Amino acid sequence: MSKTILSGRAVTKKFRGLTAIEDVEFDIPEGAIYGLIGPNGAGKSTLFNLITGYYALTSGEIRFFDRDLASLPTYRRNQAGIARAFQISKPFPALTVRENVRVGAMFGKPERTNFDIVTDEALSIAGITELADRTAEGLTVGALRKLEIARAVATRPKLLLADEPCAGLNPTETEEMVQCLRNVRERGTTVWLVEHDMRAVTSICDRIIVIDAGRKIAEGTPREVVNNPKVIAAYLGT
Numbered sequence: 001m002s003k004t005i006l007s008g009r010a011v012t013k014k015f016r017g018l019t020a021i022e023d024v025e026f027d028i029p030e031g032a033i034y035g036l037i038g039p040n041g042a043g044k045s046t047l048f049n050l051i052t053g054y055y056a057l058t059s060g061e062i063r064f065f066d067r068d069l070a071s072l073p074t075y076r077r078n079q080a081g082i083a084r085a086f087q088i089s090k091p092f093p094a095l096t097v098r099e100n101v102r103v104g105a106m107f108g109k110p111e112r113t114n115f116d117i118v119t120d121e122a123l124s125i126a127g128i129t130e131l132a133d134r135t136a137e138g139l140t141v142g143a144l145r146k147l148e149i150a151r152a153v154a155t156r157p158k159l160l161l162a163d164e165p166c167a168g169l170n171p172t173e174t175e176e177m178v179q180c181l182r183n184v185r186e187r188g189t190t191v192w193l194v195e196h197d198m199r200a201v202t203s204i205c206d207r208i209i210v211i212d213a214g215r216k217i218a219e220g221t222p223r224e225v226v227n228n229p230k231v232i233a234a235y236l237g238t
């Protein structure tokens with residue numbers, strides 16, 4: 001059995017009158033690829049924002065390895081090894097792809113590190129080595145998304161949170177992103193992704209957590225989840 005890298009207990013987030021996340025529990029094993037699915041507005045991005053520290057918990061607890069994250073600001077969570085890849089990548093447009101990834105490497109742990117080796121490794125994991133010398137300006141949506149993963153990977157995270165990495169990608173780009181996320185895990189980083197593309201999410205994930213209206217309604221293997229009547233009713237039906 002592998003260690004639990006991230007756990008949540010009674011995780012709850014209220015925005016004034018609205019309960020966006022309620023009593024959600026999770027245990028993500030180190031080395032896994034987990035999915036997080038559910039209808040729009042279910043609270044998926046909010047949950048990721050609670051893990052990164054962008055939002056503070058209303059109640060409950062999130063632990064990263066044995067550490068309670070409550071007192072850690074976002075940058076300390078980054079330093080501890082939690083990275084987030086955003087759907088909209090905002091690279092420095094005038095810099096090359098390699099330079100953009102190198103910035104990620106420099107924001108990683110400030111220990112003695114060879115930034116060039118880390119950068120090349122991240123480019124290779126994301127499958128964008130051949131784009132390394134192009135400026136970020138004018139990259140396709142698919143290439144930008146891979147650049148976003150490469151920048152996150154260059155910080156050498158232990159956990160990568162990816163919010164809808166395949167949204168808006170064509171089937172070829174989606175397949176490349178799936179491969180990219182598999183490479184991230186191969187390298188030893190645990191991955192938790194929000195994704196609406198069910199083909200992608202079921203092909204890549206070991207297990208999937210389903211939330212609806214802020215509550216966890218199911219968790220299991222892709223096969224268990226797609227056959228779960230509650231999941232079909234809340235999300236997959238029609």
Ligand code: ADP
Nearest residue numbers: 015018020038039040041042043044045046047
């Ligand atoms: P998902 O990512 O699953 O589509 P979100 O986590 O973005 O859902 O949103 C969950 C609910 O929380 C929605 O009703 C949304 O409007 C609300 N919400 C998210 N962020 C905020 C915020 N900063 N202030 C108020 N309400 C918010």
Ligand code: MG
Nearest residue numbers: 044045046163
């Ligand atoms: Mg969202």
